[in-house]
Amino acid sequence: MFLNGTNSLRSAALASRILAASSFKNLQKLLYFIHRMKKFLTIVKAFWQRALTYRFTVLAYRIGEIGETLALILMWSAIYGGQKVIGGLTLQEMITYILVGNFFNAIxxxxxSSVVSHDIKDGRLSMFLIRPMSYFNYILSREIGRISLSTxxxxxxxxxxxxFFINTFIWNFDVAYFLIIVAMVILAFVVELFLSYLIGLISFWTDEVDGIYATIDRxxxxxxxxxxxxxxxxxxxxQVSFALPFAYSFFVPAQLYLKKLDLSVGLKGLLIQIVWILILYGIxxxxxxxxLKRYEGVGT
Incomplete structure (x- = not known):
């Protein structure tokens, strides 16, 4: 009896130590995560403050977006003329397609690519190679700050x-479509981020990527x-468009919003986006x- 009681006490003590050690490790992980998030949010906040100092530039971009959208609507209104349907879309659906698609594209x-290119060419990349936070994580933090303000x-x-087009715009409150569209736009953001980052890395071999970016953008x-x-x-x-990732940043989500495509097409599109994200990440x-082996930044 006495031995059994002693063994029980030892087992309880051992279990307590294991639990305490596990809790301590979990606490360390939590503190590390909080520390990383503080760094992340600091960069996001800094970019917000920087962006807000260029209020005129921010305003100019918004005016440009509005002007481009209105120009497309006017152009398609003229193209329709007396026609009721073009490409399976009525004029009302086309206007909604433009408004929704341009909104997703803005997000x-x-x-x-320009930021990464200048960091490489001007030698600023060298500073990030000796910092605990990776260059890609810094860039990601910066873009989250920009995208939150831009959004x-x-x-x-x-x-x-x-x-302005309230009597023309078509509303869709279907939850299933909404969830797929949100997931698709998030993945499209990651694809665009990776692709733009990859284009910027070309500056390891050439001094100018603007022309390459402009061509790829078109x-x-x-x-x-x-x-x-x-x-x-x-x-x-x-078929080529659906195999590439680009249609899932404008056409497919806009068509899903209009319910011109089935939900199964949206789900298949999400898989295609994930495959492209993995491909781009590997590249x-x-x-x-x-x-990096070719890198000859200032101070290296």
Whole structure:
């Protein structure tokens, strides 16, 4: 009896020590996570403050977005003329397609390639190679700050246009479609972030990436349906567009919003986006590793 009681006490004490050690490790992980998040949020806050110092630039971009959207609506209104349906869309649906698609495009757009390119060319990348926070994590923090501000401004400018076309805009409150669209736009943001980052890394080999970015940007807009709905193109081009990631940043989510595409198409699109994210991530790892070997930044 006495031995059994002693063994029970030892077992309880051992269990307490194991639990305490486990709790301590979990606490360490939590504190480390909080520390990393503080760094992340500090960068986000700093970029917000920096962006707000350029109020005129922010305002100019919003005016440009509104002007571009209105120009597209006026152009398609003229194209329709007396026609009721073009490409399976009525004029009312086309206007909604433009408004919704441009809103999604404003959310995912970034200028990361230019930032990465200048950091490499000007030697600023050297500073990040000796810091505990990786360069990519810093860039991600910076873009989250930009995108949160851009999204807020884009929502306001988009709402102004939607209010102007309130009698024309089509509303969709279907929860299932909404959830897939949100997931698709988030993945489209990651694809755009990775692609832009990858274009910026080309500066390891060349001094100028603006021309490359401009060319790729036009290709993206064409295959995304930004110029016109891609279902107006021959079937072969539509199939190519659906195999690439770009259609899921404009055409597909806008068509899902209009319920012109089935939910199964949206789910398949999410899988295609995930595959492209993995492909781009793998390419980035390879290009980054090889690029660093060539890197001759200031001070290195």
């Amino acid at each position: 995912i757009r970034n200028f990361l 807020l401004m884009s929502v306001l400018s988009s709402m102004l246009i939607i209010i 290709i993206k807009k064409f295959f995304s349906g930004g110029y016109f709905p891609i279902n107006l193109l021959p079937l072969m081009f539509v 980035i790892k390879i290009v980054w590793g090889r690029g």
